[in-house]
Amino acid sequence: DQQVKQNSPSLSVQEGRISILNCDYTNSMFDYFLWYKKYPAEGPTFLISISSIKDKNEDGRFTVFLNKSAKHLSLHIVPSQPGDSAVYFCAASANGAGSYQLTFGKGTKLSVIP
Amino acid sequence: DSGVTQTPKHLITATGQRVTLRCSPRSGDLSVYWYQQSLDQGLQFLIQYYNGEERAKGNILERFSAQQFPDLHSELNLSSLELGDSALYFCASSPTGMDTGELFFGEGSRLTVL
Numbered sequence: 001d002q003q004v005k006q007n008s009p010s011l012s013v014q015e016g017r018i019s020i021l022n023c024d025y026t027n028s029m030f031d032y033f034l035w036y037k038k039y040p041a042e043g044p045t046f047l048i049s050i051s052s053i054k055d056k057n058e059d060g061r062f063t064v065f066l067n068k069s070a071k072h073l074s075l076h077i078v079p080s081q082p083g084d085s086a087v088y089f090c091a092a093s094a095n096g097a098g099s100y101q102l103t104f105g106k107g108t109k110l111s112v113i114p
Numbered sequence: 115d116s117g118v119t120q121t122p123k124h125l126i127t128a129t130g131q132r133v134t135l136r137c138s139p140r141s142g143d144l145s146v147y148w149y150q151q152s153l154d155q156g157l158q159f160l161i162q163y164y165n166g167e168e169r170a171k172g173n174i175l176e177r178f179s180a181q182q183f184p185d186l187h188s189e190l191n192l193s194s195l196e197l198g199d200s201a202l203y204f205c206a207s208s209p210t211g212m213d214t215g216e217l218f219f220g221e222g223s224r225l226t227v228l
Contacts, residue, residue: 002156004156006156032215034215034216041221042221043116043118043204043206043219043220043221043222044157044204044217044219045116045219046216046217046218049214049215049216089156089157091157093215100145100147100162100206100208100215100217101147101159101162101170101172102157102159102215102217103156103159104149104156104157104158105156106154106155106156107156
């Protein structure tokens with residue numbers, strides 16, 4: 001049973017436009033959420049995170065929104081750049097930021113078209 | 115470069131064989147995590163070591179084992195290999211004393227079982 005779901009395997013966006021990547025979770029014990037980005041032949045790299053006590057966290061062009069009642073989070077990238085083309089993984093933890101036993105989604109491949 | 119080193123990068127072997135994957139964490143990081151990414155799957159947490167001791171176990175098969183040595187490098191041993199064990203195996207480390215949820219991943223070891 002997948003506890004973290006990324007229902008869109010891929011997404012294409014024009015350069016300069018907004019990219020919205022979605023993630024749903026089923027485990028109500030999750031209290032910390034992260035997004036990782038992965039380029040081919042590289043390991044995932046941390047992008048942004050959010051605690052369940054917040055509903056929004058922003059870092060430059062990246063904003064993560066959390067809707068706890070809907071068990072849904074989204075990553076917004078504005079404006080999208082060709083270098084953002086990568087696979088994005090949503091991840092969740094059940095023990096706050098101090099737990100690194102993360103549950104990952106399957107990923108969404110973002111393609112930003114110049 | 116995350117600072118986490120994994121060897122080998124690629125490994126091809128036959129069913130029934132045994133392999134060892136090696137990981138060196140970032141300098142100063144005491145925790146090491148192993149994750150498995152099978153085809154079209156999210157990363158799955160296998161096991162965590164902290165300063166030489168097993169700290170947490172995830173979905174790790176009994177045919178798999180790991181250890182962390184005094185110099186903090188870790189090895190993941192996979193035995194009686196099956197076709198389904200073909201996957202990317204990632205090692206990660208976390209900053210000591212900082213609960214950020216951020217993991218630093220190596221580039222992964224791609225295992226192909228024929």
